[in-house]
Amino acid sequence: MATTAQPSTPPPPAAEPGEVIEVESSEAGSPDAGSRSSSSGSGSGRSTSEYSGWVYHLGVNSIGHEYCHLRFLVIRGKCVAMYKRDPHDNPGLEPIRKGVVSHTLMVEELGRQKVNQGDVYVLRLYNRLDQTKKGEIACATSGEARKWIEAFEQAKQQADYDLAKGIKWNRLQNDNEFNLDGHRPRVRRYAQGLGKLVRIGKGPEMLLRQSSDLQSRERVNTNFGGDTGDALEAHEWRFVRTLNGIRIFEDIANSKGGKGILLKSVGVVGANPDTVFEMVLSLDKHKRYEWDMLIADLELVETIDGYYDVVYGTYEPKYLNWWKSKKDFVFSRQWFRAQDGAYNILQSPVSHKKKPPQHGYERTHINPTTWEIRRLDTSGSSTPKCVVTRMVEISLSFWDRWKRRTSSQFDRSIPFALLSQVAGLREYFAANPALTSDLPSTVVKPKASEPLIIQSELEDSEPNDEFYDALVRGESFEDEDSDDDDDDDGVTTPTAGKVKLKNVSWAIAGFAMKRSKASLERSELVTNSIPITFDPSHFHGTIRRAKSEDDPNSWSVPGGEKFMIRGKTYLTDNTKIAGGDPLLKLIAVDWFKVNDRFDSVALHPKSLVQSEAAKKIPFILVINLQVPAKPNYNLVMYYAAEKPVNKESLLGRFIDGTDAFRDARFKLIPSIVEGYWMVKRAVGTRACLLGKAVTCNYLRQDNFLEIDVDIGSSSVARSIIGLVLGYVTSIVVDLAILIEAKEEKDLPEYILGSVRLNRINPESAVAI
Structure with missing residues (x-):
């Protein structure tokens, strides 16, 4: 991303912690002083970043009523402000909440919740040393939640740096710490130089969207972009056939603890992992009809927590036509996002008292399955890509029986329909290019008149952490998920984040x-x-x-x-x-x-x-x-x-x-x-x-x-x-x-x- 010329400011006057220091907006328009600003201040020579976007502010008012307000959140350095409108479009707008991030701030993901008739992803912010300082915000997608977590982590690192410099943090923290439950004093600081302005999300229309329409009704071949990581696993995957352009693998290790044989389909989907994750969890039948040949309708039965729910579904026998009756099923879904942004979704058959067997349907148990969605490196390409893996458990006798029969018979089975969902997703996103773009994350030149709160002195100096999956025996050592920044000392890390072993075992x-x-x-x-x-x-x-x-x-x-x-x-x-x-x-x-x-x-x-x-x-x-x-x-x-x-x-x-x-x-x-x-x-x-x-x-x-x-x-x-x-x-x-x-x-x-x-x-x- 390109950086911009930095606004200049005079040296800040001495001030006690917590004292209000005004930024003169008229000085921000001097382009000649930009380099002086970015190289002064902290002396780090690094410019600062700003993260901003629309969120819901969730809470309970003084009389015990829950509220949900649409707000525009800005994080610059360790300074945070919340507005009723976008301050970039409304110069001079005062924030309604403001403060600085403490090094003891914790951000917890609470998962998906229903807000304003739509599904959003909730983050809980609290001080681990003072539980009275807490609050919740909600984002439109899981990807936006991840970006806000990263933004708050950057702010915490700035606070850590200031603490290491010997700033009297306790006094500053007590006076000015950002608190979603109460108003705090205005915090303004001199600009150190804005390097990039990162917008998170696509605007309030994403948060205000309506909910989905829920209807009541051999040796290992491992060059498929599979998991690579930090510990060895016992799975050995053998390529067995291709279905709809998607490769199917069989786990020939048959490791202990399994209840059957494992099959998986692996394909590359032209969309970012967050978008694919949202599509897999979506209950909207009109969207599912475009990529899922198995499930006709899905209905949410119960939400256990933000990462766990129970769903009821039906499917018709006309596409898998060896059945004689309509089928229905109930299954649970659990999902997790790793620290590297990869998703895992676990689906298991369950029973639920709210959904007993229905008249006209034969109750069946759908196979235990998982989804794994992780980003691929797309350096030089504007189209994001991810590897999608669908893993299905079937009985060993069933698999042996189908392997001995013709593929046309296998093509009429439930495991085939489940494995084909990867191909369906691939074609769905290929036919809908408007859905394949990454979440907006743009870099723009800051306007001279923007009266935003200004970051403190130093951007994080360490590269982002990398996480790799366990190394499956015999697998490739490449992982395309890395996006490390350059280190302060000038050491540049490779862009693809590949684990290289110099052509030896x-x-x-x-x-x-x-x-x-x-x-x-x-x-x-x-x-x-x-x-x-x-x-x-x-x-x-x-x-x-x-x-x-x-x-x-x-x-x-x-x-x-x-x-x-x-x-x-x-x-x-x-x-x-x-x-x-x-x-x-x-x-x-x-x-x-x-x-x-x-x-x-x-x-x-x-x-x-x-x-x-x-x-x-x-x-x-x-x-x-x-x-x-x-x-x-x-x-x-x-x-x-x-x-x-x-x-x-x-x-x-x-x-x-x-x-x-x-x-x-x-x-x-x-x-x-x-x-x-x-x-x-x-x-x-x-x-x-x-x-x-x-x-x-x-x-x-x-x-x-x-x-x-x-x-x-x-x-x-x-x-x-x-x-x-x-x-x-x-x-x-x-x-x-x-x-x-x-x-x-x-x-x-x-x-x-x-x-x-x-x-x-x-x-x-x-x-x-």
């Missing part, structure tokens, strides 16, 4: 490039210290260590070679390598059940950390995963260092750093080794920055750091964990914990700790 390259444990200890731990010898008999958790691979309700330590981490040259070529042995040693795992949230486990008198043996350990990392359920669970893992931590290392800076630094670096890679395939697709194998996904609280004392991970703070995470708990006794899951390396001196990355949880039984949790 990933295993050879990974083991050749990864750091040895001895090398890690030299850089992360104090070298001239005598290592501590751990006696396993001194450390006991409520879950025992596994005696064998099949030992249920136990834990073990998997090797790091199945996890893909950033290599030494990642900042220049995005190379990822196989991980090595964990730096820290897992000494115990606890499994608790509690009525209320259990924080600060390490301070409990009976905690392992408080034992005499643990006090002799140089450093202990306590990971407390707080699992929301009835009752709540706490999975607590204790990792120990044999030597003191080097204060200047990445680990040392993480241990004693700020919460903002920790949130931006604390990373987890999950991988379900064994389990039902739909649970695998829901959890995925993409790396996740936990500090950005959920609320993490940190306790640093004595010789330990405890990280309390509140999984219940995210509605998306709650939905996923609810699905996992339903299958937990049959799941084997690996977790790898890392500190993300964003600077060359910290590369290559290393695995801080890992754990394998083997079929954990909720009934075995110890009450606290």
Whole structure:
């Protein structure tokens, strides 16, 4: 995107935090001073960005009535303002709400909700240290919600930067923090130079739209753009046939935990993932008639939450004409969006009391299926593209029977109709080019008369984080989802975000490039210290260590070679390598059940950390995963260092750093080794920055750091964990914990700790 000439301003006068500083709009029109403005101020030489667009402001008034107001929201730097009209079209318009973003702001996605007779996507904003400062906004599409989350994340990073500079944040925060529940003082700052003006959404007409019309009635071939990522999976996909120009694959691994054979169709659709996602979830029969040959009508039965609903559908036998009667079905839909913008939709047959069997219809169970939608790189093209994968589970005997018959008979089956939906979407968007454009995100020259609030000093200096799917055995190492920005130090990252292994096998390259444990200890731990010898008999958790691979309700330590981490040259070529042995040693795992949230486990008198043996350990990392359920669970893992931590290392800076630094670096890679395939697709194998996904609280004392991970703070995470708990006794899951390396001196990355949880039984949790 092109940037624009920057407006000039005189040096700002000294002011106390919270003092109003007026911007002289007459000075903003001087083009000659633009470069002076962008290179002064913070001294970073970077220009600032502005994000703006229409949203709904949701809330409850003083007499308890719910309201829903159409508002224009502007974010520039860490400054936020809300208007009744677009201030770009109404010069001099005063905002009705304004303030600055706190570094403790949290943005939670609440999913789809019904507002003004239409489906919108709701975001909840709150201060994790002050729950009275909260509010909700709603966006027209999931893609817009993602863009607003990114805009608020940019504002938080600006606040983090100011905090690191020593600004007296507490006073500024108390006076001027942006609060959707109350009016705040006017905040105006001198312009530092506007680099781009990003408009989110297509305008108020999208928010005011009506709801959908709901009617009551061989070896692996993997060059298909499949998942690539941060952990290895066991699926092996073999190409078996082409249907309507879409390739069909069969999972020949037949991994444990499945109830049948898996088929999937994969195709490239000429639209962005957000648009395709909206189309798949749409209940509008007139649209579905254009791409879906199976379903005649869909009706929403119940909304469980913003990411989960139940739908009733019917279909006619005239297109799949070997039936003798009309069919109907009820199924549930769960959907998730990963941190890289990829979507997963899970669909399972269910029964519902509101929809008993209907007269004239034969009730049937539609196959368990999933949708996976992820963006493809379209550099040099104005048309967005995404890879759409439709995965279907069928019985093994059914598939074998159809493989032995002619394809014309298979073409009359329900699995065929489900797999053909990818081809239907591809043709639908090809025939409707007006639907294929990306969400508006334009760069324009700011007008001299625009009286908008102005950003503070520095735009985020680090590249956007990248997340890759797990590497399926034998798959390609390319992922087209990356859109990293250039780094401050002039290091430019490739545009396509491809994982390159320099034309050699990933295993050879990974083991050749990864750091040895001895090398890690030299850089992360104090070298001239005598290592501590751990006696396993001194450390006991409520879950025992596994005696064998099949030992249920136990834990073990998997090797790091199945996890893909950033290599030494990642900042220049995005190379990822196989991980090595964990730096820290897992000494115990606890499994608790509690009525209320259990924080600060390490301070409990009976905690392992408080034992005499643990006090002799140089450093202990306590990971407390707080699992929301009835009752709540706490999975607590204790990792120990044999030597003191080097204060200047990445680990040392993480241990004693700020919460903002920790949130931006604390990373987890999950991988379900064994389990039902739909649970695998829901959890995925993409790396996740936990500090950005959920609320993490940190306790640093004595010789330990405890990280309390509140999984219940995210509605998306709650939905996923609810699905996992339903299958937990049959799941084997690996977790790898890392500190993300964003600077060359910290590369290559290393695995801080890992754990394998083997079929954990909720009934075995110890009450606290």
